[in-house]
Amino acid sequence: MSDHEHSVLLNTGSQMPLLGLGTYKLRGIENIMLTVDAALGAGYRHFDTAAVYRNEVEVGLALRELLPKHGLLRDDVFITSKLGPRDQGPMASEACQRSLDQLGLDYIDLFLVHWPGTQGLHVEDPHNSANRAQSWAALEEFHKRGKFRAIGVSNYTVRHLEELLVSCKVAPAVLQVEFHPRLVQRELRELCAQRGVCFEAYSSLGTGALLSDPAVLKVASGCGRSVAQVLLRWAVQQNVPVLPKSCHPSRVLENGQLFNFELSQEDMDKLTSLDNGQRFCWDPTLVA
Template sequence: MSDPQHSVLLNTGSRMPLVGLGTYELRGLEDIMLTVDAALAAGYRHFDTAAVYSNEVEIGQALRELLPKHGLLRADIFVTSKLGPRDQGPMAPAACQQSLDQLGLEYIDLFLVHEPGTEGLRVEDPQNSANRAQSWTALEEFHSRGKFRAIGVSNYTVRHLEEVLASCKVPPAVLQVEFHPRLVQTELRALCAQRGVCFEAFSSLGSGALLSDPAVLEVAKGCGRTVAQVLLRWAVQQGIPVLPKSCNASRVRENGQLFDFELSQEDMDKLTGLDCGQRYDLDPTSVA
């Protein structure tokens, strides 16, 4: 996974690995150390966290302590974090600095606005839009100082992405959204491709719902791979980065083994044909 061929080129000129370790719900220093150690051993070089995950301190500590063990330097890994919805708007500059401080890093490779809404505001409140703009200005400032090597957004719809693209000084490098065979996000992906924004997937397993889907099970059986590997490979084969999460060392290794097999076009089409617009995570469509 550390092979440059297994990465995507961002509009900043830097590369982001196609497979990253998602760390949502990963808590406690002991478990984080074990999981990060297993991930580094398996070749993971991308680690995705967020302020709302409440694990930035432990992720940073684990990376600092474990990189030397694996013969790695800070420059060998890619770290993503995110601005929490409670910090949208005026609180954004302080929250950006807090993520840097908690991770204990000189810079963060990618920093995202976690979602388009602001905690405590009704979804229809127009202040959501004003706060997003203020947050983006803060991210641009940290980017200009080299503290955030790339900046982007998460959980944005076409409307939200078009809004930031129309007003930004620095365009988003990445859009991270829910993406799996039941939610293929065709319009959003087309906009990203048109504007040079990397489309990145989370919830590739549909919060686990797709693990028992008959069509996915059939594809997995046919190619002798786990259902999770098939779902992750379906995205990666389209050039879309994924962020599988697990605290089980063997599953961490399995989820990263995506580059020694290829799905047939028939299997790709079979999976894509499951699209029904089903979301299992946050639905941002009604946020003003």
């Protein structure tokens, strides 16, 4: 990764691009090839998948076939995947290897524990905590072997992250959580800043709900940008990486145009003031 201007430095010493392509719900090899091709052409160098997305094979294949077309090598892109909730605990090591195999990679740049709970367990079951610890030990082993260049977590709350920071041998490099103007996550961001964990956003558009928010529309109109660009720029201007997803090449291109404009401090404050703790995705706060 050579473009340090548009990336963040992880605690591993590696650079992670501020802009990545999210691939949740992106299915079918033709669709994935088209989208990845558009993303590479638009300058995306980070691709985010997960075991539960059921597209690791296709994403890996698309990158292998398309990188040469764009004059790129494997080391020019940053690839993230995640451990599924069904594989927490005893099955974590096997699942880690499966993601490597399905992506067809010798190494994954970033591998995350996708969720603090275990599929099939009640949210209050104390085994959730034990399984998280066992999963993290598996990720640490793959990190030690160089198979995962960085490891981290997703959807962890302050409590989950503090628990991990006390017990881990390898500190998490990234926390990926829902983040947008209605869910500013101040306490989590402060903890990440204190402990050197990169805070990364998903669902920057609030699953689309924020695209019609009057306050966001007003900011977008005032600066002559799309609503999606404004919401994404709000995050990257705070040095928070984003993972917009779309299967439409024109929108992939539009979402990637974040680094040739800047929001005023007044507009940044207007967006931040929308914070009301609203989640549009999953709520991990009750997971033991």
